[in-house]
Amino acid sequence: MTTINDIAKMANVSRTTVSRVLNNNGYVSESARKRVMQVVEETGYIPSVSAKSLRTKRSGVIGVILPKISTETASRVVGGINEVVSKEGFQILLTDTELHHEKEIEYIRLLQSRHVDGIILLATNVNDPLLHAIEEAKLPFISLGQELPGVTSIVYDDYHAAVDMTTMILQKGHKKIAYIGVGEEDPAVGVLRKKGFMDTMKKAGITVEENWCSYGDFSIESGYESMKQIINSNRENSPTAVFVVTDRMAIGAMEYLKEQGFRIPEDMAITGIGAAVMSKYITPSLTTIDYFNKDAGSKAAELLLEQLQGKNTRKKITQNYRLIKRDSV
Amino acid sequence: MTTINDIAKMANVSRTTVSRVLNNNGYVSESARKRVMQVVEETGYIPSVSAKSLRTKRSGVIGVILPKISTETASRVVGGINEVVSKEGFQILLTDTELHHEKEIEYIRLLQSRHVDGIILLATNVNDPLLHAIEEAKLPFISLGQELPGVTSIVYDDYHAAVDMTTMILQKGHKKIAYIGVGEEDPAVGVLRKKGFMDTMKKAGITVEENWCSYGDFSIESGYESMKQIINSNRENSPTAVFVVTDRMAIGAMEYLKEQGFRIPEDMAITGIGAAVMSKYITPSLTTIDYFNKDAGSKAAELLLEQLQGKNTRKKITQNYRLIKRDSV
DNA sequence: CTGAAAGCGCTTACAG
DNA sequence: CTGAAAGCGCTTACAG
Missing domain, CATH: 3.40.50.2300 (Response regulator)
Known part of the structure; x- marks a missing residue:
């Protein structure tokens, strides 16, 4: 492998000078610079980052x-x-x-x-x-x-995103809104989004039934299962909308609803968060929030x-x- | 920063020995090993990869x-x-x-x-x-x-994948099959997939009209535009199916078809390649090829x-x- | 404008 | 089983 020493020898300068032209710092005469550059070109010399990094502490x-x-x-x-x-x-x-x-x-x-x-x-x-x-x-x-x-x-802005979305669902006239979330180990997705939803519901004077809540693990499949569970445990008093904390889980939920013959949004409205590309092309297209x-x-x-x-x-x-x-x- | 020398001093051995216990090679007495390990634990010593890599030429x-x-x-x-x-x-x-x-x-x-x-x-x-x-x-x-x-x-296996897909479309009774591809700079996607399609059509005795072919750039939008172009330039003699070389472009194409009121697959069948997750959840779900x-x-x-x-x-x-x-x- | 020399933190023959 | 020493390829005061 070519090293800075080889270049120095070939260009007839010290390796200090080679280093200077390569890093473009310190004074170097035009002629020295030229000779070095030429040799570098010819040899296809590539400096060793390990050596440099060992020396400079930056990688x-x-x-x-x-x-x-x-x-x-x-x-x-x-x-x-x-x-x-x-x-x-x-x-x-x-x-x-x-x-x-x-x-x-x-x-x-x-x-x-x-x-x-x-x-x-x-x-x-x-x-x-x-x-x-x-x-x-x-x-x-x-x-x-x-x-x-x-x-x-x-x-x-998980909290306000959830608030806005919930408000929007409420404005459409829904009162019975289910929730599909994730575990509370995740403060942003699991806690804040839920809080935004719950606070807004409470402010609207609506209590969210315990069995209208279900939890998944971010996967499409878990959205499917969560939806299934909510539907099955609420045969008598079914929600008319469901707030889902991610697009992927929402898509899983939609999948289940479609299978069961629910019309979306007529029989069940649904929303996601995240603006997955899929959200735009699925039928019906999914209302969601873009987090950029x-x-x-x-x-x-x-x-x-x-x-x-x-x-x-x-x-x-x-x-x-x-x-x-x-x-x- | 703690270095191997610090560890050596603290453990009362040479840095050679430290290196040996860290890399688990060469003979080291149990007592020396223990002392070294303990110091390493205590100090939270992390070896420098740059130094190691400079020395060993492996990173x-x-x-x-x-x-x-x-x-x-x-x-x-x-x-x-x-x-x-x-x-x-x-x-x-x-x-x-x-x-x-x-x-x-x-x-x-x-x-x-x-x-x-x-x-x-x-x-x-x-x-x-x-x-x-x-x-x-x-x-x-x-x-x-x-x-x-x-x-x-x-x-x-771009060629055979395209052959299989085309064969399948033909078996469904389609004869007028359009093609949406990408440029030939890409030997795999642009050339091989096209060749698989064309060869199969030829073998079936079908000529593919020039204006049934259109080309995109892998994006969903370009699929949309390509479909639009094919539809518009074939008002008289419209194809009944379209072979698209990627799922994303196929999804764009479907978007256009849906907008124009085509029923899929009744009015126009469509296929993709790539098994994007989206392909499964879009309506209708997209026939595609999984490349693993x-x-x-x-x-x-x-x-x-x-x-x-x-x-x-x-x-x-x-x-x-x-x-x-x-x-x- | 230029170079000799020290040193970054490791590993690895070599000698014991 | 252990250590002294050389060396990996750079950069950077320092001196001129």
Whole structure:
């Protein structure tokens, strides 16, 4: 392999000079620069990032921790992150917890060992060991999707999104509204969205029956099962609408309703959250909320880059959202 | 930062010994090992991968070059890759060409500079500079999706998939079958799938009218436009079915057909390729072909790992596929 | 404008 | 079973 020493010899300069022209810093005479550049061209020399990184303590790599790699949300967010960091010459090191919370901590340490310059975590929960690990890492750090105390966080406005959606359903005249959610380990999706829904119902003077609530695990199938359960346990007093906390689960729920011969929205209105592409093309098209995931990713990357430049602007940013009214309500 | 030297001092051994216990090679007395491990625990010591990689010339990182990061196919493939490499302690460095072919070469060199141990390229085209760059890199290399001469390639069976699908449409009694494809820069999707379709039609003694063919760019919108064009230029002699080379474009096409009041499949049958999740939930559900993208990713990773172990098994592997019959035909 | 030298944190023959 | 020493390929004060 060609190294900086080879280049130096061939260009008849010291490796200090080669380093200077490559990094474009310090004084170098035009003639020296030219000779070096030419040799670099000829040899196709590629500097070793490991050596550079060992020396400078910077790697040009951003670590990203995902709950699940092959997910629409994740890929949008990563797309957004990549768009901004790649412009600055950074690469992304991807890491996938496959929804195992312990792995978040493991990966933080692993990314640390790889000298990443910063980490973006798509958070799905918050717990003390995690916060501790983040603190220990002493690295620029962004949390996306959950508010982590003491960490710059970008959050979706889950509460108000749920409020708006519920209000909209109520305005359509529905009073008997079922709820399909996820577990409360997830403060954003499991707690905040539910609270938005419940608060709004309460304000409207409506009590949500216990057996109008069901819980899934983000999968389409679990939406199907949740819907089934709600329908089956309410033969007498069926709801006329259902608020679902994600598009995928809503799509599963629709699947069940269609199978059972329900007309949507006449017999049962339904809504999702997330603006999956599918939501637009399914029949009927699904009323949902766009969280602008890609923008959130870009925003996260920008904040991280800011931190890298020493602007320690620890803060919480709430993304805005957009309610997309379609045919399912 | 804690380094191996700190650990050595604290454990009262040389750093050679520390290295030995950390990497679990060479003889170390039980007592020395214990002391080292304890200090490592206490300090939370994390070895520097840059230093290690500089020394060993291995980084434990696999570079992946994607045509587009936020795509269902890409994320499935990456999921598959990750599943196998992470088990072996490798990380993935992601890179996104955003469909700019030149960037493939740029990224190969970049990954090289980062001392990745191997590269997996989701190929969308084949050209000489690319082949040259791969050769130059002198790195374990896998091409996925296109056959690259001289490079271990995993390809989908585009030709036979298209043949099977076309045969199936013909068996349903259709004779006037339109075609929506992509450009021929893409040998797999643009050329092979078309050839499978055309050959089968020819064998059935049917000529495909020139204006029954239209071309898009993989996007849903382009499918919509292509369908529109075919319908508009064939008011007199309309096809009764349309073969589309990707699910997304097929979904766009369906959108247009529905808007225009066509009943699917009665007035127009339609098929896709790719088994996007959406294909299952759209109405009517789309007949398509599952390429098992995730398996392809895992397979690619396995082959790469084999190459890393020196088994230089340069070969071409053709993935199998499965025709999924649903309601759109 | 230029270069010699130190040092980043590891691993690995080599010698004992 | 253990350690001293060399060296991986860079960058960066420092001196000129």
